[in-house]
Amino acid sequence: MGLFFQYIQGNISKEELRELTGILIVENTGGIEADEFVNTVEIFNSEGDKTNNLLDYIFSNIDNFIGEKKFNVIDKIFETIPLNEIPLVALVAILTITANHKHLLFKRNEFYDKVEPLVKLKYSKKEANELLYDLK
Numbered sequence: 001m002g003l004f005f006q007y008i009q010g011n012i013s014k015e016e017l018r019e020l021t022g023i024l025i026v027e028n029t030g031g032i033e034a035d036e037f038v039n040t041v042e043i044f045n046s047e048g049d050k051t052n053n054l055l056d057y058i059f060s061n062i063d064n065f066i067g068e069k070k071f072n073v074i075d076k077i078f079e080t081i082p083l084n085e086i087p088l089v090a091l092v093a094i095l096t097i098t099a100n101h102k103h104l105l106f107k108r109n110e111f112y113d114k115v116e117p118l119v120k121l122k123y124s125k126k127e128a129n130e131l132l133y134d135l136k
Helices: 002-008 014-021 032-046 051-067 071-080 088-104 108-122 125-132
Strands: none
Touching (some): 032 071, 071 108, 088 125, 108 125
């Protein structure tokens, strides 16, 4: 994650980060916090970071958004996270940590509907049902 920290610290510009990593730093797509979250998840993934670090980041940050009642930020994450670029386990993690608050998240059902077929493609019917159990 060295390049990302260089960007956060202001040592390299977002254009330089894009040139070095191929990652586009998104701005003003409906919430700076959501954009920063999605960008960081993409950077974790692009740098081949261990899944555990990625999951720790997801759980920690979404838990903070929930604690701060920033459900609009989570809804923006649901809208902007690139499903084809993020590990499936991370997408299921987002569904898992938001399951108890689904009644407050307007975009969660739409996000679930996009993730569900991806899970069913990758896993057996039994495994998919276990992974998605009680997440709808």
